[in-house]
Amino acid sequence: MFVLTVDQRDSRNDVDRVAPLLADLADRALLRPFERTAGDEVQAVADDPAAVVDVALDLVRRGHWSIGIGIGEVEQPLPDQTRAGRGPAFEAARAAVDRAKKAPGAVAVEAPNADTALDADTALTLIALVIARRSPQGQAAVDLMERGLTQSEAATELGISKQAVSQRLAAAGWHADGPGRRLATRLLERADR
Structure with a gap:
């Protein structure tokens, strides 16, 4: 629990x-x-x-x-x-x-x-640091991707090029977000056993 x-x-x-x-x-x-x-x-x-x-x-x-x-x-x-x-x-x-x-x-x-708690703590801290350091522009791009838009659709929504969306997502650490969340979830689940 x-x-x-x-x-x-x-x-x-x-x-x-x-x-x-x-x-x-x-x-x-x-x-x-x-x-x-x-x-x-x-x-x-x-x-x-x-x-x-x-x-x-x-x-x-x-x-x-x-x-x-x-x-x-x-x-x-x-x-x-x-x-x-x-x-x-x-x-x-x-x-x-x-x-x-x-x-x-x-x-x-x-x-x-304590060991499994430390592992879960570490995973959450790492992804938290990525999220906390995002610029507002990077977060806006991430938000659109999380809503299921493609990068092209996000570019249209934001009024910027697809390459600019890609750059914002890279700077925002978006590609680490999903895997980091999955890792933290698995480690919390393990700590709860």
């Missing part, structure tokens, strides 16, 4: 970003949806490692968030409210978010098996 604990960075000097985030993430495939737990922190429960990777990297892309992923058992049955949950995965998520606040990719993973 996966618990995501997400904390807004520098919230004392910024607007409260929790309410818009909760609205944006409401339709995600999670066992228990994101819910404000305290102040500028939200928490969710998931059983699908691919959904965890997608949410974590979406949060990285948005900036403003430290993302902790805890892996392990949760007390069953899960309560209706995420914040009422208990168990080792919740404790691991707390430790992970505290570590994520100082991590280069703003994401951290904690699990009972």
